[in-house]
Each structure stands twice: as C-alpha cells, then as structure tokens.
Amino acid sequence: MLKDITLGQFFPGKTPAHRLDPRTKIVLTFVYIIALFFVHSFTGYAFVAVTLLAAMRVSRVKPRAMINGLRPLVLLIAITAFINAFFTAGDDVIFRIGFLRMTWDGLRRAAFMLLRVVFLVCGSFLLTYTTAPLAITDGLERLLSPLEKLRFPAHDLAMIMSIALRFIPTLIGEADKIVSAQRARGASFDTGSIVQRAKALLPLLIPLFVSALTRATELATAMECRCYNGGDGRTRLHELHFTRLDAAAALLGTVFVAVIAVMSRLRWLV
Amino acid sequence: MSAILAAENLCHVYGAGTPLETAAIQDVNIEIEKGELLGVIGHTGSGKSTFIQHLNALLCPSSGRVLLGGEDINASKEAARRARFRVGLVFQYPEYQLFEETSRRDIAFGPRNMGLDGDEVERRVLRAADFAGVDGSLLEHSPLELSGGQKRRVAIAGVIAMEPEVLILDEPTAGLDPAGRESLLKNILRYRDETGAAVVLVSHSMDDVARVADRLAVFRSGRIAMTGTPGEIFRRQGELEDMGLDVPAAAKIAAKLRARGVAVPEGIYTLEGLRAAICAIKEGRPC
Numbered sequence: 001m002l003k004d005i006t007l008g009q010f011f012p013g014k015t016p017a018h019r020l021d022p023r024t025k026i027v028l029t030f031v032y033i034i035a036l037f038f039v040h041s042f043t044g045y046a047f048v049a050v051t052l053l054a055a056m057r058v059s060r061v062k063p064r065a066m067i068n069g070l071r072p073l074v075l076l077i078a079i080t081a082f083i084n085a086f087f088t089a090g091d092d093v094i095f096r097i098g099f100l101r102m103t104w105d106g107l108r109r110a111a112f113m114l115l116r117v118v119f120l121v122c123g124s125f126l127l128t129y130t131t132a133p134l135a136i137t138d139g140l141e142r143l144l145s146p147l148e149k150l151r152f153p154a155h156d157l158a159m160i161m162s163i164a165l166r167f168i169p170t171l172i173g174e175a176d177k178i179v180s181a182q183r184a185r186g187a188s189f190d191t192g193s194i195v196q197r198a199k200a201l202l203p204l205l206i207p208l209f210v211s212a213l214t215r216a217t218e219l220a221t222a223m224e225c226r227c228y229n230g231g232d233g234r235t236r237l238h239e240l241h242f243t244r245l246d247a248a249a250a251l252l253g254t255v256f257v258a259v260i261a262v263m264s265r266l267r268w269l270v
Numbered sequence: 271m272s273a274i275l276a277a278e279n280l281c282h283v284y285g286a287g288t289p290l291e292t293a294a295i296q297d298v299n300i301e302i303e304k305g306e307l308l309g310v311i312g313h314t315g316s317g318k319s320t321f322i323q324h325l326n327a328l329l330c331p332s333s334g335r336v337l338l339g340g341e342d343i344n345a346s347k348e349a350a351r352r353a354r355f356r357v358g359l360v361f362q363y364p365e366y367q368l369f370e371e372t373s374r375r376d377i378a379f380g381p382r383n384m385g386l387d388g389d390e391v392e393r394r395v396l397r398a399a400d401f402a403g404v405d406g407s408l409l410e411h412s413p414l415e416l417s418g419g420q421k422r423r424v425a426i427a428g429v430i431a432m433e434p435e436v437l438i439l440d441e442p443t444a445g446l447d448p449a450g451r452e453s454l455l456k457n458i459l460r461y462r463d464e465t466g467a468a469v470v471l472v473s474h475s476m477d478d479v480a481r482v483a484d485r486l487a488v489f490r491s492g493r494i495a496m497t498g499t500p501g502e503i504f505r506r507q508g509e510l511e512d513m514g515l516d517v518p519a520a521a522k523i524a525a526k527l528r529a530r531g532v533a534v535p536e537g538i539y540t541l542e543g544l545r546a547a548i549c550a551i552k553e554g555r556p557c
Contacts, residue, residue, distance in 0.1 A: 174366070180328055181367035184359040185428060186351065186383030203379065206369035210414060 009069075010132050016245055017059030017130040022139030024246040028253045029127045035260045036116055036123075041269035044260065045115045051256055052122055059130045069125045070118065077117050085110035137162045142240055155231025163219070171212060178207050273301035274468050275325060275357065275436050280334035282320055294320040295492040298334070302436060302468045307459070309479035309500070310472045312489030313514040318472050319362075321489065322438050325470070326357040338436075355384050358434030362441045364425035368413040373404065373424045376413050380432040394431045401461045402427035403453060419450045426454075430461060437461065438470040443478060451475075455482055480504065480518040480539045488513070501537040520544040 012018075017025075039045055056066065070077075088106030095102055127136070141158030148154050179189065182203045189200050263269060280298040285291050295317040302308055312318045323329040324336055327343045327350035336343050336353075343353035358380075361367070370376035377398055381391045399409060402423045408416060413424050426442065439458065443451040459482060462469045473479050479486060479500065486503045488496045490513050496503060503510070504521045511517075517525075521539040524547070528534050533551060538544050 177361070178366060180323070181361050181364060182379075183328060184326060184354055184361070185367070185380040185432070186354055187379075188351070188383075203367075203369045207366050210369075211366055 009065075009129065011061070011065070011129050012132075013060060013130065015059050015130070017055070017126070019243075019245060020130075020249055021240055021242050021246050022131050022135040023143055023240060024242070024249050025127050025131055026136065026139050026143060028249060029124055031253055031257060032123045033120055035257055036119055038260055038264045039116075040112075040264055041266075042111075043269045044263045045112075045119070047259060047263065048119050052119060052126075055126055059126060061126060061129050065129070066122055066125060070121060073117070073121060077114055080117060081110040081114045084113050133165045134162055137165070138236075138238075138240060155234075159231075167212075167215070170215070171208065174211055175204065175208055178204050272304050274304045274339060275302040276300070276337045277321075277324065278335045278337065280321070280324060280336065281332045282324065282329060283332040286332065293492055295324075298492075298494055300487055300494060300497065302470065304435075304468055305462065305466045307462055307469045307471060307482055307484050309483030309486045310470060310489065311474070311476065311479060311486060311515060316489040316513075317492040318489050319440060320492075322359060322440060322470065322472060325436070325438060326359045327351075327353045328359070355380070355432050356434055357436045357438065358429040358432050360426050360429045360437070360439045360442060362444060364429075365418065365421040367425055367428070368421060371412060372410050373399075373413045373416070373427075374409040376424060377404075377409075377427045377431050380428055384432060394433060395427075398427040398431035398433075401430050401457060401464075403457045419446055422446065422450075423454070423457075433465065434467060436468045436470065438472070440472045441474065442471070443473070443475065451478065458482070476504075476516050476518045477520075480520070488515070500539050504539040505536060 036048065039048060056063070085102055085106045086100045088103055088109050090103030090105035092104045093101050094104060094107065131139075137158045140161070141154050144152065144154035144157070183189070187200060187203055189197070189204070191197075192200065277298050277300050281296050282294045283291060284294050298317075298321060300308075310318050310322070320329065324331055327336070330344055338353050338356060341349065343349055343357075368376050370379065374395055377395045378391050381394045386394070395409070396406075398404075399406065404420070404423045404427050408420060408424070413421060416424065422442070426439070430437065437458070442458070443454055446454060455478060458469060458471070461467065471479060471483060483500055486496075486498060486500055487494050488503060488510070495513065496506070496509075504517045507517045507521065507525060518539045520541045520543065524534045524538045524544055527548075534544075534547050538547055
C-alpha cells in the first residue's frame with residue numbers, strides 16, 4: 001500500500017527535454033510559473049496550452065501520465081473553483097441557492113483560477129518528469145551558489161535535499177516491514193474509530209523514527225569517515241554544461257515571455 | 271492426523287497482470303506436525319520469506335490454501351486475525367518492531383491485542399520473557415536502551431507471549447555472537463519442548479538447522495525442492511551445492527575423511543556425531 005506513493009515521478013528518456021541542463025529547466029519552469037500570473041485572457045491561456053502541449057510532445061510525456069499527476073489535486077482545484085464561483089462580488093447574478101449566488105464575474109474568475117492551477121501543476125510536472133531528482137538538486141545548488149557569498153548555505157541545502165530524496169524509498173520499505181511485524185502481533189491499522197486508528201499508528205511511527213534517527217547518525221559518521229566537511233573545495237564527478245540546446249530553449253522561453261507580456265497589454269482580448 | 275498447519279498447492283504471484291509478473295512461490299505443499307521443528311533452507315530469493323508470510327495470513331495466496339487445524343486461515347478477515355495469534359511470526363532482525371516505553375509493555379502488545387485480561391497478560395509476559403531468555407530486571411527498561419542481543423530476545427518474547435501453537439522464526443540468530451546463537455537456539459527448543467508447539471526455523475546457517483531441526487524443507491526458485499530429515503538432506507551434498515547451498519561443517523569434514531579412506535559412516539552432520547564417529551574408529555568404542 002505504501003509503495004504506491006509517488007513524488008514527482010521521473011521518467012528516464014533521451015528527448016531534448018531530458019538532455020537540457022537542469023538549470024535551464026528550473027529557470028524556465030520558474031519563468032513559466034511567473035508568466036502564468038500575467039495571463040488575464042482566455043486567448044492567453046489558449047497560448048499557454050499550446051506551449052504546454054508542444055513541450056509535452058518534445059519531452060514525450062503522455063497526457064495520461066499528466067492526468068494521473070493532477071489526480072491528487074482534484075479536490076484542491078474543485079474547492080478553489082467553487083469558492084471563486086460563489087463568493088465573488090458582482091451584480092450580474094446567474095442564480096442563487098440560499099446565500100450562495102453565482103455571478104458571471106465569479107464564473108469567469110473560477111475558470112481562470114482553475115486554468116491557472118492546472119497549468120501551474122502541469123508545468124512543474126514537466127520538470128520532474130524529465131529531470132532526475134538528483135539533477136534537480138544539482139541544478140538548484142549551482143543556481144543558488146552565487147548566494148554563498150552572502151553566507152547562504154546552497155551546498156548544504158542541496159545535500160540535505162538529495163539525502164532526503166535518497167531515503168524516501170528506504171523509509172517506505174522500512175515502514176512496510178514494521179507494518180507487517182506489528183500486524184503479526186495482532187495490530188490492525190484499518191479498523192476502528194479515527195482515534196483508535198491514530199493510536200494504532202504509534203507502533204508504526206515510533207520504530208520508524210527510531211530507525212530514521214539511527215540511519216541519520218550512521219550516515220553522518222560514514223560521511224565524516226570519508227572526510228566530508230561541507231562543500232568547500234569539492235569538485236564534481238558530473239559537471240553541468242550549457243549546450244546549444246539550452247540556448248535554443250532560453251530563446252523559446254524569451255519568446256514565450258514576450259508573447260505573454262504583449263497579450264497582457266491588450267485589454268480587448270477575451 | 272496431527273498436522274497443525276498445512277499448505278496446499280500454495281502459489282503467490284507478485285505484480286499479476288504487469289510485465290513484471292513473477293511467481294514468488296509455486297505449488298508449495300507441506301504439512302507441519304505438532305511439536306516438530308521444521309528447518310527451512312534455501313538460497314536468497316528462493317521464496318522462503320514469502321512462504322512464511324502466508325502461514326499467518328500476512329500474505330494472501332494467489333491460489334492454494336493454508337489450513338490451520340483444518341480451517342482455511344484466509345476464509346475471512348476474522349479467521350486471518352485469529353490465525354495471527356495462533357501462528358507467531360518473528361521476522362528477520364525483529365528489533366525494529368520495538369516501540370513501547372518498557373520491555374514489559376512491548377512484550378504485552380500481542381497479548382493485549384488478543385483482548386486478554388490484565389492478569390493473564392502479566393502471566394504471559396513473564397513466561398515469554400523466561401522462554402526467550404529476557405532477564406526479569408530488564409522488563410522495566412526501555413527496549414531501545416538494551417543491547418542488540420537483548421533487544422532481539424525482547425522482540426522474540428513479544429511473539430512468544432501470544433503463546434502461538436506454531437512459532438515461525440526468520441533467521442533468529444543472524445548477527446548474534448556464537449554464545450548468543452547457542453543460547454537462543456536452546457531457548458527455542460525449550461519453548462517447543464514445554465508447550466508442544468511446532469517451530470519453523472528459517473536459516474542460512476546449515477550448522478544451526480543441522481543441530482536442531484527434525485525435518486528440513488529446501489526451497490529452490492519458489493518450490494520445495496526436497497524435504498527430509500537432516501541426515502537425508504545433507505547426504506545430497508552435490509545437489510545442495512548446485513542450489514548455492516552448503517552442508518554443515520561436520521558433514522564436509524566427514525566427506526573429506528571418507529575421501530581419504532577413513533571409514534566414517536554416512537549421515538553425519540553434527541559435530542557431536544562426528545566426534546563420536548571418530549572416537550569409535552580410533553579407539554574402537556564410542557566416547
């Protein structure tokens with residue numbers, strides 16, 4: 001049951017999107033997300049949709065995978081849309097049920113919100129689908145490294161992130177083992193009231209924390225034994241290099257931003 | 271018929287319907303008698319662990335049945351839960367399951383889940399601690415402060431406290447020092463002798479199973495490749511080696527002596543047996 005958890009699943013591949021430098025992809029994703037907030041028309045969203053579909057094509061992400069990725073967020077999206085639709089002030093009321101009233105303004109705003117969240121999530125999924133978690137942390141470290149001059153611990157942050165990512169499968173495996181062992185002693189995790197179920201989690205959580213802490217200590221010792229003392233003077237096995245592909249992607253990104261900027265000026269667009 | 275636990279045509283398939291479909295165990299048939307100590311050996315990945323998790327309904331078979339006292343343990347959720355109390359399963363490195371504030375409370379976890387009253391729980395905790403070799407003075411300590419060997423014993427006591435009719439242990443002596451192994455095996459034998467429970471011992475140590483098992487089941491690629499007494503099994507050294515398994519040190523020494531022309535009889539697989547045989551040859555009498 002716990003094995004079903006996926007966090008920003010990565011699909012290995014050899015598409016141009018996979019070959020892009022992670023730094024390029026991180027920056028482009030950020031730019032894309034910020035640009036989304038400057039879209040105020042359906043025409044604008046249509047343009048974003050076309051861009052997204054093109055990017056999905058290039059990176060060979062199947063629409064089905066994207067939809068699966070959206071599934072956990074359905075509730076959040078639905079609530080956002082509902083609140084926007086019913087609690088927006090306006091005169092042109094469509095209908096009312098009790099104190100709830102839906103206005104044209106609200107409906108428009110709800111549709112915008114929905115599109116924005118969906119596009120936002122899809123865009124960031126594109127990053128995690130095409131970039132291995134370790135490549136993302138590497139890229140982040142390099143992007144944040146100028147801040148080290150201001151004593152920002154970019155290397156340590158990236159190290160923490162990669163260790164955390166590396167331990168997720170380990171801890172899931174461990175949790176599975178503990179669940180089995182406690183079930184063998186008659187514990188049941190799926191019956192009883194909410195309070196009983198919460199209590200039933202203790203025999204799982206305590207050993208899990210104990211072993212996570214033990215592992216952390218052991219890992220720290222093992223790292224120190226190999227003379228790890230932070231990022232100072234460390235070189236890397238896999239250096240990141242920008243290529244022509246990155247230049248092309250940056251150019252496309254600039255065009256995207258320019259189009260969004262122009263569109264946001266054109267007030268007459270629907 | 272005195273079989274307490276029986277597996278009938280047991281199969282388990284992981285990832286059914288996907289390209290990764292693999293049969294972890296196939297067509298496993300075995301009966302476990304009351305009071306018997308069954309040793310289960312096999313190469314890593316041969317299906318031993320999957321097999322034992324079927325015996326207390328932690329895993330549900332893809333096909334086939336597990337009968338406990340003649341009843342299918344997967345007949346209902348209730349039956350499965352009851353089976354878990356009657357068939358105690360000690361996992362490999364069971365130390366990680368400890369979670370309570372004191373060893374006493376941890377050992378009591380199983381019996382309390384059974385819904386027993388306080389006095390009965392207390393009686394079982396003390397008895398289980400005794401069987402598992404947990405010193406009474408340790409009961410008030412946090413199980414997390416104990417040494418590795420003591421943690422292992424507390425964890426095993428936690429299963430024994432349910433007073434199972436079948437006790438299954440997966441590699442109980444892994445990682446223990448020789449003295450610890452020795453005394454743990456003796457404790458397990460004592461539990462068997464005093465309660466008449468059946469014991470299933472999964473082990474990689476041929477010397478361990480040679481010494482304590484009444485009968486052995488050898489797993490290969492998810493099937494039981496052979497069953498028989500340790501004497502019968504360890505005679506087939508060649509076949510065992512083909513499966514990536516070993517024979518006990520005593521059996522190897524006996525084979526080498528035989529190759530050098532010493533008339534050591536067949537069917538020797540424990541150091542005691544070997545010693546007696548050598549004495550008999552040297553001095554013409556057993557010693």
